[in-house]
Structure formats: structure tokens, C-alpha cells
Amino acid sequence: MHTTLWQNLERAVQQTQLSKDSLRLIPAAGITLDVSAQRWSDDIAAAAQALLNHHQFAERRNALLQGGIANPTEGRAAWHTALRAAAPIRDVAEERQRVTDFVRLADAERRWRNVIHIGIGGSDWGVRLAVGAFGYAGTWRNVRFAANIDGHAMAGAMAGLDPRDTLVVVASKSFTTSETLQNAQRAIEWLKGAGIADPYQHIVAITAKPDVAQAWGAHPSRIFKLWDWVGGRFSLWSSVGLTIALAVGIEAVAGLHAGAAAMDHHFAHAPFASNAPVQMALAGVINRSILGYGSLNIAPYDFRLGYLVPYLQQLEMESLGKSVDLNGNPVAMATGPAVWGMPGTDAQHTFFQWLHQGSDGAPADFIVCQHADHVWPEHHTRLLANCLAQREALLSGKTQAQAYEEGLARGLTAERAQALAKHCTHPGGRPSNLVVLPQLSPYTLGALLALYEHKVFTQAVFWNINPFDQWGVEYGKALAGHITHTFLHQTPKTGPHDASTTHWVTTFSPPDNALESAP
CATH class of the missing domain: 1.10.1390 (Phosphoglucose isomerase, C-terminal domain)
Known part of the structure; x- marks a missing residue:
């Protein structure tokens, strides 16, 4: 870390306070990022740009987006953006077509009423997220997941299903993941126990090691490829999305790709001050490394995004949980925060008391859809009101004098109002982002996930760490x-x-x- 450049950023941040009167909106790939509740000044911008330039941000971004060596400790690319390109490279296009053909044939034959998706980490969370987002009200296929090595997970996934009309999707990049292979073996035994002569006709394998999957028993026509340059936590964009297509349609997968590709374009071309991932990253670095916040709260105000929090936990904490830089030297400041949360408004009745009045507090990312897809407008109005109110309370706070006047207005005695005011004070000044989707669609979800991917990458550049390995x-x-x-x-x-x-x-x-x- 270049000490002088970092000190310049620290000084600029310390000289800047959160303002309740600024409005900073950044449109990106159809969604809007509101960073008004983050510290910002011309001095911060200049210091941050100098730091990024010093760490060769433009060159590292080009390597990321063009398939160069973005993961130096393993000597490989991190080219997940190639998986969602509108005109992908030949290998990706061919595998995308194979997935499409498989799903369309299964749909035409009305086959595989049940799907068990077996994977863990990146081979699981993204699929759960997308299926939960767009199939939360149910689909004609019954999709279940088994990730954990705990036998209850696999027992629950198989319970009550007809093996004869069940497809088992086994997703493992290396095809050596112990949890996945153990669970897959239980599925094979279950299929054989139902009298199925060739259980591997009910198996789809998704892996970067097709020879290993074939040796395991999978039929070559049922093996779909990953690539060595696809990190596990970016598997959603690959053939792992086959389960999403079976659950909610091949068009949903195409929409996810399109939204992410649009965010890739924005990240590649938008200038510093209006680049949404870069500005989110700058806020994250300031909040963690300069202001000392140890965690980041994710607050999606949409019931359908229940799996967004664990998805982002993996993305952020596997990528940024590092304490040495690219040269193997100790990083001189705090890096990736702990990421946690749950959907609002449940979160308000669980941990928002800590966010508002706890001694530590945490920055929060509020995520909300402007328009709902259900038929009860009052529900959505109240949801939006709660989201905005919680964010405003974190920013504006409440002084003891304000709390005292409120007590008097409620008819309390002066003595009681004064005593209670100390407990009703909110410190305020707590940073947050607001991410507004026009509505939840595959396109906007794809853009949202790519926003966080590129934000995490940019934070890694600020800290000069490798976000694509996970030796820990x-x-x-x-x-x-x-x-x-x-x-x-x-x-x-x-x-x-x-x-x-x-x-x-x-x-x-x-x-x-x-x-x-x-x-």
C-alpha cells in the first residue's frame, strides 16, 4: 500500500461529514444507486482516483473483462463476464446452446417433474436465489436443493418424490467436492432402489472436469462444462444455471445474462464519479478501513430475495477475506467486512435495534423494487415507507432535545420526558446505500448481482489484494x-x-x- 496516497484518502474522509442535504443518484443498467448517505467530496474523489491509478485499476479491470490473468496466485483468468456476453466465445455459445436444447426437450416432453440440485457454495447459492426470486409462488417442477453434508439435507431433498420422474443435477467444478459427491451417491442409491436400471440417465453433471464426471459414471451427453477460469462463486452464469432454466424458464436465464452484461458495459465505460460499482466500492473501503465498521448489513426489502444475503456473503467474504496483498505482504488496514442480514421488514423486528442504537452499528445496503408484482398496492406502499424510514433514521438520527420535545407532545411530564429522552436518542450519521430496481425481473437481478461483483473487485484493487483465490x-x-x-x-x-x-x-x-x- 502506498502510504502517502492512503493517508490522503484518510485525511479527506476525516474532513468530510455525512450530509442530509446532498443527493447523489447513479443510474446503471436499468437500476438506480443512491449513495447520498455516504461520505463524498472533491478531495475524496481525487484521493481515491489516485489510489486506484497507483494500483493499476484500469489495467486490472481490462484483464478481468478480457480474460487476462486476474487471479495471479493461481495464474488464471476470472472471466465470468464471458459467460453472459451477448455474443460469447465459441465454447461458451456451444455450451449455452446445449443447455437450451436440453431444457426445451424436457419441457416439450413434460419430463422431470422433480429436480434435485446437488452442489455447495457457488454451485448452490446463485441457483437458490434465482429460483426463489422467480419461482417463489411455485412452478410445475418441484425443485429441491441439497448442499450440506448433513444427511438430513439429502433425506429432505428426496422425501416424497417419485424417483422415476426426478432429475438429479450434480454441480461441482472439480467433481471432487466431498459434500456434493456424497450426496450424489445417496441419490444414485435412491434411484437404484426404485428399480431404475440405469440411474445415470437421471443424472446431469456440471463440471470443469468432464473426464472425472464420466469416470464417476455420468453419461457424456449429460455432462455440461464449466471452465477453469470460472470461480465457484460466479457459477450462476454458467451451465449451473440449467436448474434455473428447468424451474423458471430458459428466458429467465437469458434475462439474467442480459442484465449482468449491461452492468459489465457500465462498469467498463462509466467515468469514475458516475460508475456505480466503483462508487459502492469506495464507500465500502471508507466505511471499513477508515471509519472502522466491521460489518455490512444487506437489507433487501423484497421477500423474493431471501437468498440474496447468503449469496452476497459468499461473494464478499470469500473474495475480500484476505490479510496479505498481491505481493504477500501484510495489508496495513482492515479489509473485507462481515456481511449479514435478512429481508425487510422481518429485519426490523430482529436486529434493527442494534443498527440504530448499538454501540458499533454497521453500514447498510437497502435494496428495493419501485413496483411490485402482486395485486395489493397498500402492502407495497407500506414496504417502501418502511425501507425509506429506516434508512432516514440511520442517517438523520434523533437528538436528546428532539426526543424530549416528542415526550412532552405525548403528554409526559417534564421529568419523565427528560429521563426517557436519553433512551430514545439515535446517534445518526450511519452510512447506507439505496439500490432501487424498477421491479424484480431476471434482467434487474442480473444487473444487481454484477453490480456487487464489480464492487467487490474494485474494493480488492483499493486494498491491492486478490479477490479470486480462497486459500484460507x-x-x-x-x-x-x-x-x-x-x-x-x-x-x-x-x-x-x-x-x-x-x-x-x-x-x-x-x-x-x-x-x-x-x-
Whole structure:
């Protein structure tokens, strides 16, 4: 990190307060970003641009969008934008057509009344999000998900379904993901138990390792490709979207692609001050690294976006959970925040008290649709009012004097009003974004997700970290593999573990041959 440039940004931020009188709206790919409740000044803009220039933002953005090496620690591209291009490269176009043909044939034959989607992380959350957003009222296909290694997840996914009319979609980039393959094996056993002679006729595999999937048993005609340059958390844009197409239509997938591609174009060409992902990123960096907020609240005021929070948790926290820069040096400031939340108005009755009056607080991203798709306008009016009111309260706050006057107006005695006013004070000055979609459609959802993708990338440039690797999770996987081997093969329970882990490995170890004799 260039110390002088960073100090210039810090100084500019510290000299700037949130203003209740400014209005900063940024249109991008059909949605509107309101960053009025973020710190902004000419000095902040100049310092931020200098920092981005120092870290070669333009060059790194070009590498991202054109298939260059965007992930230096693994020496590969992060070219998920190629998956949603209007005129994609040949391999992507061919695989997109294969997915379309498969879904259209299944629809024409009215086949696969049930779909079980097996994947985890990026192979799961985006599909859940899109199916929940556009199939929340139900579709003619019954779509279920199994991600967790907990056997209850797979048992619940299969419960009550007719195996003879069930398609199992197995999505794993490496086709070695332990949770996914274990759950897929249970599906194979379930299909065989129903008397299906060739259970692999009921299996679709989506992977960057088609040879591994074929060796596992999948039929080549039922294997759809990913690519090594598609990070797992960007799988939504790939053939993993096949389940979305089966659930809510191939047109929904096309709409998602179109909206994301429009945001890609905006990100590539909009100038600094009116570039929505860049301005969101700047606000995120200021809030985390300079103002010291440790988390970011996501507040989608739309019931259909229930899975947006875990989707963005993975996107942000896998990408920005780094403490060394591109050169392997410790980063000198706090990087990615914890991301959390739930849809409003449920959130208001769960944790908004902490947002308003807690000692720490957190920035919030409010996401709302201007127009609803249901037939009860009063519901939507009240939803919009709640969204705007919560955001205003976070920004404006309430002084003790205001709270005292309100108490008097309610008929309280002066003594009671004075005592209660201390508890009704809101600090205010808490930053937020407001993202307004005209309505929820595949196009606007695609644009929204790409907005966050590019925002996260730009934050990584500010911090000079790599947002496309995830070495941190590998250690835990290795330890889990060792413990699993201990359980399965009855090896000695002592090993390179701490005392507590050694105790529980011994306690949890099954009796001899229990695993081999289990049904």
C-alpha cells in the first residue's frame, strides 16, 4: 500500500461529514444507486482516483473483462463476464446452446417433474436465489436443493418424490467436492432402489472436469462444462444455471445474462464519479478501513430475495477475506467486512435495534423494487415507507432535545420526558446505500448481482489484494480429510491435533466396523 496516497484518502474522509442535504443518484443498467448517505467530496474523489491509478485499476479491470490473468496466485483468468456476453466465445455459445436444447426437450416432453440440485457454495447459492426470486409462488417442477453434508439435507431433498420422474443435477467444478459427491451417491442409491436400471440417465453433471464426471459414471451427453477460469462463486452464469432454466424458464436465464452484461458495459465505460460499482466500492473501503465498521448489513426489502444475503456473503467474504496483498505482504488496514442480514421488514423486528442504537452499528445496503408484482398496492406502499424510514433514521438520527420535545407532545411530564429522552436518542450519521430496481425481473437481478461483483473487485484493487483465490479454506479441508480418514479406517486417534480435538475425535469415533455395517 502506498502510504502517502492512503493517508490522503484518510485525511479527506476525516474532513468530510455525512450530509442530509446532498443527493447523489447513479443510474446503471436499468437500476438506480443512491449513495447520498455516504461520505463524498472533491478531495475524496481525487484521493481515491489516485489510489486506484497507483494500483493499476484500469489495467486490472481490462484483464478481468478480457480474460487476462486476474487471479495471479493461481495464474488464471476470472472471466465470468464471458459467460453472459451477448455474443460469447465459441465454447461458451456451444455450451449455452446445449443447455437450451436440453431444457426445451424436457419441457416439450413434460419430463422431470422433480429436480434435485446437488452442489455447495457457488454451485448452490446463485441457483437458490434465482429460483426463489422467480419461482417463489411455485412452478410445475418441484425443485429441491441439497448442499450440506448433513444427511438430513439429502433425506429432505428426496422425501416424497417419485424417483422415476426426478432429475438429479450434480454441480461441482472439480467433481471432487466431498459434500456434493456424497450426496450424489445417496441419490444414485435412491434411484437404484426404485428399480431404475440405469440411474445415470437421471443424472446431469456440471463440471470443469468432464473426464472425472464420466469416470464417476455420468453419461457424456449429460455432462455440461464449466471452465477453469470460472470461480465457484460466479457459477450462476454458467451451465449451473440449467436448474434455473428447468424451474423458471430458459428466458429467465437469458434475462439474467442480459442484465449482468449491461452492468459489465457500465462498469467498463462509466467515468469514475458516475460508475456505480466503483462508487459502492469506495464507500465500502471508507466505511471499513477508515471509519472502522466491521460489518455490512444487506437489507433487501423484497421477500423474493431471501437468498440474496447468503449469496452476497459468499461473494464478499470469500473474495475480500484476505490479510496479505498481491505481493504477500501484510495489508496495513482492515479489509473485507462481515456481511449479514435478512429481508425487510422481518429485519426490523430482529436486529434493527442494534443498527440504530448499538454501540458499533454497521453500514447498510437497502435494496428495493419501485413496483411490485402482486395485486395489493397498500402492502407495497407500506414496504417502501418502511425501507425509506429506516434508512432516514440511520442517517438523520434523533437528538436528546428532539426526543424530549416528542415526550412532552405525548403528554409526559417534564421529568419523565427528560429521563426517557436519553433512551430514545439515535446517534445518526450511519452510512447506507439505496439500490432501487424498477421491479424484480431476471434482467434487474442480473444487473444487481454484477453490480456487487464489480464492487467487490474494485474494493480488492483499493486494498491491492486478490479477490479470486480462497486459500484460507484449504487448511480446514485438509484437517477434515485427516479426521474423516481416522473415522473411516479406524486409524489411531492420536495425531497432530490439539487436546480438545483429540478428545472429540476419540469420543465421536464409531465402534469397529460400524461404518461398514451401516445401511
